[in-house]
Amino acid sequence: MGKTLYDKIWDMHLVAQAGTDNLIYIDRHLIHEVTSPQAFAGLEEKGRKLRCPQRTFATMDHSISTRSLALDACGPANQLQLRTLMDNCEKFGVELFPVGHQKQGIIHVIGPELGLILPGMTVVCGDSHTATHGAFGALAFGIGTSEVEHVFATQTLKQGKAKTMKVEVNGTLPIGVTAKDIILAIIGKIGHAGATGYVLEYAGSAIEALSMEERMTICNMSIEAGAKAGLIAPDQVTFDYLKDKERAPKGADWDEAMACWQTLKSDADAPFDTVVTLTAEEIKPQVTWGTNPGQVVAVDEPIPAPASFIDAVERTSAEKALNYMGLEAGQKLSDVAISHVFIGSCTNSRIEDLRAAAKIARTGKVAQGVNAIVVPGSYAVKQQAEAEQLDKVFLDAGFEWRLPGCSMCLGMNDDLLQAGDRCASTSNRNFEGRQGRGARTHLVSPAMAAAAALAGRFVDVRELDK
Numbered sequence: 001m002g003k004t005l006y007d008k009i010w011d012m013h014l015v016a017q018a019g020t021d022n023l024i025y026i027d028r029h030l031i032h033e034v035t036s037p038q039a040f041a042g043l044e045e046k047g048r049k050l051r052c053p054q055r056t057f058a059t060m061d062h063s064i065s066t067r068s069l070a071l072d073a074c075g076p077a078n079q080l081q082l083r084t085l086m087d088n089c090e091k092f093g094v095e096l097f098p099v100g101h102q103k104q105g106i107i108h109v110i111g112p113e114l115g116l117i118l119p120g121m122t123v124v125c126g127d128s129h130t131a132t133h134g135a136f137g138a139l140a141f142g143i144g145t146s147e148v149e150h151v152f153a154t155q156t157l158k159q160g161k162a163k164t165m166k167v168e169v170n171g172t173l174p175i176g177v178t179a180k181d182i183i184l185a186i187i188g189k190i191g192h193a194g195a196t197g198y199v200l201e202y203a204g205s206a207i208e209a210l211s212m213e214e215r216m217t218i219c220n221m222s223i224e225a226g227a228k229a230g231l232i233a234p235d236q237v238t239f240d241y242l243k244d245k246e247r248a249p250k251g252a253d254w255d256e257a258m259a260c261w262q263t264l265k266s267d268a269d270a271p272f273d274t275v276v277t278l279t280a281e282e283i284k285p286q287v288t289w290g291t292n293p294g295q296v297v298a299v300d301e302p303i304p305a306p307a308s309f310i311d312a313v314e315r316t317s318a319e320k321a322l323n324y325m326g327l328e329a330g331q332k333l334s335d336v337a338i339s340h341v342f343i344g345s346c347t348n349s350r351i352e353d354l355r356a357a358a359k360i361a362r363t364g365k366v367a368q369g370v371n372a373i374v375v376p377g378s379y380a381v382k383q384q385a386e387a388e389q390l391d392k393v394f395l396d397a398g399f400e401w402r403l404p405g406c407s408m409c410l411g412m413n414d415d416l417l418q419a420g421d422r423c424a425s426t427s428n429r430n431f432e433g434r435q436g437r438g439a440r441t442h443l444v445s446p447a448m449a450a451a452a453a454l455a456g457r458f459v460d461v462r463e464l465d466k
Ligand SMILES: CC(C)[C@H](C(=O)O)[C@@H](O)C(=O)O
Pocket: 034, 035, 062, 126, 127, 128, 129, 142, 410
């Protein structure tokens, strides 16, 4: 019987096995300021060293301001967290990309950008959106702080083997429909806990047609369906992306790596525990109406009535969500006014995302009463965008143009929304209070977010292309 891509990477990394306990080797460990301090403190307490500092990379992203480079811009507690990361990286010999560094950015944006993530690797980070890196055919997932300490000390991790789900998206995406809409449609179909216990493998002609950036958007949100990780088999698109990246292998090393990478795909007869299929032509621009990413509809569809959910838990959750969101069943999202727009986050802050948003921003001005910000995912993205004068496009249209960081994706810095604010956001989570207590988040694609900024309410971007 054939093996899945997940099986292949797993087998390559299995160090030891006892009963249902497995120990796997970790190739790449990414860290940031929020989930590393206790892990470093644990190492220190026990007098341990970092096993492989050269496999570990750090950045500052969550607790920083994207308005200023000052470490104290978000208050003393955040400053302490950032200083602690600096001290720990210095003490344990970890390469750090601090605020102001040319390679700084959101951890899940800079990793791929630097060529630190390669097909077939195991990648972990104390952060749930580590799933992003599955776009390279790497087994990548978030871990808890005690696991971060374990990886620090041993470069291995105790792991249970997950089930596998193949998510096949075939066909051609309609104009105006993006990778973000694909993943929101998938989560809408299987539910926000629909992939719990699974590693997803995205496949099919619509996935193969995506760029690396679009693939990262898809894999990034695997966790929002409850999945352990999301994978896409590496192909020519992957290899072309990696070819000249700073830390990617070079010369003979590249050739050797390629020989291995080309074997990294699920065998034709590999058994998956579950298979889900979607047709690209049927996917429309998506907008979440609720407080989990599975509570989503197409922009031209009405918000569903809680009574339409057969499952009692889902029904109650929908009622609660509508109440929190200040929305009613039957309402069309295109009739809902917004107060804020956030274009950024590790889901949608790469150059292609900014180009897509700028294309729309060019056509008008941010509506009166709407506060719109664009936050590039990294310095490299910021520089590229500025080289293309996208910053000018955004500024001319009335958007703010920020420094790289997590920013308004979550309320850990100075971009906090107020109760009742309603935000069209290109991020990945719409949980209660995610962007600030009482604030309401609607997840959309970059084009949809930019269009909402100009109109002051949600609009169907497909209309703009007519
Ligand atoms: C702060 C961090 C641990 C958290 C995560 O794990 O994902 C954050 O990045 C998020 O997006 O909620």
